[in-house]
Amino acid sequence: MREDIDKILVSVDELDEITSRLGKKISKDYEGEELLLCGILKGSVVFMADIMRKITIPCSIDFMCVSSYGSDTRSSGAVKIIKDLSQDIAGKNVILIEDILDTGVTLSHLSQMLSVRNPKSLRICTLLDKPERRKSDVIPDYVGKQVPDEFVVGYGLDYDEKYRNLPYIGILKREIYE
Ligand code: IMP
Ligand code: MG
Numbered sequence: 001m002r003e004d005i006d007k008i009l010v011s012v013d014e015l016d017e018i019t020s021r022l023g024k025k026i027s028k029d030y031e032g033e034e035l036l037l038c039g040i041l042k043g044s045v046v047f048m049a050d051i052m053r054k055i056t057i058p059c060s061i062d063f064m065c066v067s068s069y070g071s072d073t074r075s076s077g078a079v080k081i082i083k084d085l086s087q088d089i090a091g092k093n094v095i096l097i098e099d100i101l102d103t104g105v106t107l108s109h110l111s112q113m114l115s116v117r118n119p120k121s122l123r124i125c126t127l128l129d130k131p132e133r134r135k136s137d138v139i140p141d142y143v144g145k146q147v148p149d150e151f152v153v154g155y156g157l158d159y160d161e162k163y164r165n166l167p168y169i170g171i172l173k174r175e176i177y178e
Contacts, residue, residue, distance in 0.1 A: 005170035012167050018144040023054025036092045041065035043099030046156035047127045068106050079109040094119045100128040104136035
C-alpha cells in the first residue's frame with residue numbers, strides 16, 4: 001500500500017498529538033455535562049477509537065452511516081442515510097466525529113437534520129479540514145489539522161474502500177484515481 005502513497009501528510013506521532021489535544025479540549029469544554037460522540041461511518045472509525053480514549057470525562061458513543069462518495073474522489077452532492085443513530089438525541093450534548101471536512105455538503109445536511117431532533121447542543125469535530133474546497137457554510141468547532149486540496153487516505157479514510165487500514169494519512173498518487 002505504501003507504494004501508492006506520494007507523501008505522508010500526518011504521521012502516526014502527529015495523529016497521537018492531535019487526538020490528545022482535541023480529547024483534552026473536549027474534556028474541559030464538557031466537564032460536568034453529559035456527552036454523546038456520534039461517529040460518521042466509515043471514515044471516522046479510527047479517529048473515533050483514538051479520540052474517545054483521550055476524553056477523560058464520561059461519554060457515550062453512537063454511529064451514523066451516510067454516503068456521498070462512490071468510487072470517485074469528488075462529492076456527488078447528495079447525502080444518503082444508510083444507518084441512523086440508535087438513540088434519541090433530544091436534550092443531549094452531541095459532537096459529530098468526522099474524518100474530513102471537504103465541500104461541507106455532508107456535514108451541512110447532517111447538522112440540519114440532527115438539529116431538528118432538539119439536541120441540547122450540536123458541535124462538529126473533524127480530524128482534517130480542506131477549507132479550499134468549501135461549498136457550504138459549515139464551521140467546525142474542533143479541527144485536527146488543515147490539509148491542502150489533495151486526495152488523502154489512511155487512518156480510516158479510503159479511496160474506493162481501500163487504504164483505511166494505513167496507520168498514517170498520506171496523499172494518494174494521482175495515477176491511482178486518474
Ligand atoms: P464533503 O461533503 O465534501 O465535505 O465530504 C466529506 C466526505 O467526503 C468525508 O467524510 C470523506 O468521507 C470524503 N472525502 C472528502 N475528501 C476526502 C479525501 O481526501 N480522502 C478521502 N475521503 C474524502
Ligand atoms: Mg467517507
